[in-house]
Amino acid sequence: MAVKVFARNYGTADLTAVLHPYLQVVNYAPFTLLPSAVPRALFEQAYAVQQDFNLLVDAVSQNKEFLEQTLASTIKVDDFTARLFRIYKQVLEEGLAQTVVLGINRSDYMFDCGLEGTAALRQIEINTIAASFGGLTSRTADVHRLVLNVLGKSEEASQLLPNNPAKGLALGIAKAWELYGSQRAVVMFLVEEVQRNIFDQRCIEIELWNRNIRVVRKRFRDVFEQGSLDASRRLYMDGQEVAVVYYREGYVPQVYDEQNWEARLLLERSRAVKCPDIATQLAGTKKVQQELSRQGTLEKLLPGHPETIARIRATFAGLYSLDEGEEGDRIAATAIADPDRFVLKPQREGGGNNLYGEELREVLERIKDSPERTSYILMDKIKPQPALNYLLRAHSPLQVSECISELGIFGVYVRQGRELVLNQAAGHLLRTKAIEPADGGGAAGVAVLDTPYLV
Template sequence: MWLATPAKRCSNVTPCDIVEQSALKRILQRLQELKVKVERHGQPTTSTRADTQSSRHDILDLLMQNQVKNQKTAAQIAKVLAQQSDKQKDVPTPPTPCGEMPHRQLANLLLLFLTNPPNIQGLHVMKLQGLLECERKQEPIPVPPGENIIKVDPFIARQFEIYRQTLQKGFSSPINIGVIRSDYMFLCGEEGVASLKQIEFNTVAVAGGGLASQLPAVHRHILKVAGIHDVNIMDNNCIAVMAGAIEKAWSLYGSQGSIVMFLVEDIQMNIYDQRLIENELWSRNIPVIRRRFEDISKRGHLDEEKRLFLDGQEVGLVYYRYGYLPQQYTEKSWEALLMMEQSRAVKCPNIGTHLVGIKKVQQELARPGVLEHFFPGDPEAVSRIRSVFAGLYSLDLGNEGDQAQAMAFADPDQFVLKPQREGGGKEMGKMSSHFN
């Protein structure tokens, strides 16, 4: 575990202020009531569909009551929705799958309200991207996770062992590609001037890029329906960029008959996000297959040249959209991972890049002197990168961990406890309740 200081929300940053906590609580309560009623009936009925429509209006009312800086937009949207509702009073409501519409409706409503970002002092994000994408050398990870994590976390220990085995035999592929997402939050400074702080660095199974590319069209449509025409919505070309990077790495592999393999699970929560990238690759005449660990374990093999074959097809690139949590692995899965990592196929990402994303490595990178190792003789680059680091504190046994714990006890609302995991949903706030 490690501690991070969350970025404070500025008074002039309002995406989360649209729905105050009390209103959000009432929304969730209303959704829960509807869910219980739907589950009790077993299938949508006239009553539950009516409740769904009622929930839609209740949620919209709560959003309207609690939005802060978008009153004009909200009023215009409410008017348009009311007009559409009047026109559709006599139109029968189509059947809705149990439990789906309320959550989709809530998500759609939360996307209605657009907020300009605050004034950001010293915005170096684009320059930082270039600095962070320095040439990667095939050498041991210069900042290993440390023996403490390997001793207490069997999952990371197993990953690191695969990394060591691959390193000892030599990396079979000279090509490394990473689809990486760096997450930031606004930190409010003096007089409301905001700066960006890096909260997390995600290196494996990064989601959101495909769906994010669709949002500009959604926002433009909403504004058009609301009669708002003086807002410029920027384009988002994530799909083209991500697919272009995969295409480039696949072409460098050098076998036109090879395929791209998405490593997936049986039920994918981010299936649409993945399909958008997959379809873009197909449009570039790059064949794509979707396979599980089980498929690779049963039907995959390496030839004498360490080329990876599955069902008779040569795999030129493995794109990991799975394999970042302990419960996703069996012993056969670990064997399949080792086989892929030791193959000539390009990995997105390889096991070394995967390990770089654990929180302990991010904490170690923030230590004095570490960035200087990567950027010798370039103090300006070091200063710019370090300026976006949020505070990261170890909870290892010893003086350093004791000091971090004392800080958390003294001001628990200013820290977040995070485990060494990808996938989201595991952060814990208010340290006092968890430490006690």
């Protein structure tokens, strides 16, 4: 009825725009029909190194000198990183009001197939902001267990591991909330204008409500309109105190107009526990990832932890700086000559930004003599062994595809002052995609949810 009235008053072209705030389209999250084989030893290796990566991210986020030096070349050419960096400097100069730190990250890996056919765990990246799909994937093993049972594969079904990142991530948020120390204060999920992954977030939200922790969902725009700080920089939204800000937004430049930058600054200046704080977001940049792989860097960041360093380093792929100078010139020329060996990565999150093959060659050719080159890094391309599976996606025809998988391990840690009070792996995420589109995860509409079947 309401739609007919709207249709009479507005042309059909306008209709979608007018109805947009009221329209909700719900699709099931895409998933594989069958679980995918994952080498047990590599799966265990990925879990075993997660606490180390938590330590490393935390160490980087506290090392002003390292962040400053590492990002110096990037912020000259990349406005988004530069703007984040400006806020970082500004809050440091003012003095941090936040005393509790909460990190939720996801370290992503592929299984690189060597010449002798043995696979090695290779880190693709570590996501330190809005690391998603921990909620939905807490349900994925049940789906695949059912499918296997229906197919009469009950023995295989019983092998699927339990997995509940939603609970693990909520545990970290709850701990940070508790240490903040105000029963009345809420946890604020900072979410997108248009919600594309709300059910994933809801899984974590429900875990918090079950612990009697109140959750509100707000956008940057709401923070600009309703947010304020008191004299001790406690954050209030319309009079309600906020203990924890959990960012599920804020990692791409497009969301920031001047008002939203102002909102971000307000949040960063506040006493509320930001997950992540701006230093930890910067610790997740590609430039930092590349610098971590440089000889001697881990030793400087984690002195006295040789075993931690060895476990971390064992997962690194080859990473190369494209900064101006001889080292950058040399690797740029190698990549132009042999683009299939590499991936070209800009300083962007959210998936779907990397360049491969001919496109990589074209872009590098164009920027090889310009400072713009510095805003990218190069990484060795990982070559996993493809396997057949069905990718089930709403409105897409069913067909068997050659697929490759990416394993993510969620990490959560909480620090109060100098004391690390929680440091855990919080579950896993397996995403699988057809070999054709080269880049992108679930949020970019490329990969689908999967469950590891350990072999």
